[in-house]
Amino acid sequence: MAQRPPPTAMLQAFVSAAQTGSFARAASELNLTASAISHQIAGLEEWWGVQLFERHSRGVKLTSAGQALLPVTDGFFKGLEAALQVLNPREAQPLYLSCTSSLCSTWLIPRVHGSHTDASFNLDLVLTSADMSPASLGAHQFDVAVVIGGGDYPEHHVELLMRDAVFPVCSPAFYREHGDIAPKDIARYPLIHRADDQICPGWESWFAFQGVAAPPYHPGPRFPDSSLAISLALKGAGIALGRTALVYDQLEEGGLVALSSPVMMSPAAYYIICRKGRQSEPAIARLIEWLKLSAGEFLREVGARHPQIAGAGAFQR
Known part of the structure; x- marks a missing residue:
């Protein structure tokens, strides 16, 4: 006799946890708690009699059994959705x-x-x-x-x-007042910072790329968003690090000027x-x-x- 299929909620928890690599992220995706996801997975493992995940402190990883069962389970949901769409077409969704x-x-x-x-x-x-x-x-x-x-x-x-290039920019008024400042002299002027530079290069990285000794600490406003730093540069408050896609339109419209320096590519x-x-x-x-x-x-x-x-x-x- 064929084995009775497990509850759909268990299958959904399994697919979501496998695709996100985390019970916590699966919980967020399904609007449940991480504990609920853990219980659903444990219940499914007991139901099928196989271990689906290896549990680690940084997340979860599919076992060989989990890898074998994921495409079948995910395919069930996709096939069901496709069949229902044919039987009961919904309005187009954006x-x-x-x-x-x-x-x-x-x-x-x-x-x-x-x-x-x-x-x-x-x-x-x-x-x-x-x-x-x-x-x-x-x-x-x-x-x-x-x-x-x-x-x-x-x-x-x-x-x-x-990809983006990274280079210093300032307002036309700031440029007229101070001229085309050389890379070795930029640290003497007001700088505008991006607060979190873990992904995008900041001034410290830019100085290192130019082969210029950066000041041990440079005061100035710090923003968590690059566009906010660029907005302040547009007002003439100092020099910001621009990235090509973020400042190109302003360069075209004359709101910003790029200072001369070797171009640094963002990692x-x-x-x-x-x-x-x-x-x-x-x-x-x-x-x-x-x-x-x-x-x-x-x-x-x-x-x-x-x-x-x-x-x-x-x-x-």
């Missing part, structure tokens, strides 16, 4: 596109605005801004996301969008991600393609109009 907060306001929104009236764009989007790390992906709702980092996003389809890049397997869905595939085309056009324009901030091979994708 795609949720999430983007890092700085890039969203300075690069993505202007390009969505420019494409929205183009009939070929034809994408129904809900645009949200969020700064997501690999560990926090399960806590956010998105179909497609643009993230900044090193490209390591487990259980996700990942494509490189573009972090922008990536497009979605859940593995979803990249072939027609709407998601079109959105990914639009993002890549927009980035390609942008990088070519930067190289043609502002070669001083591009550098040799700076924007190879």
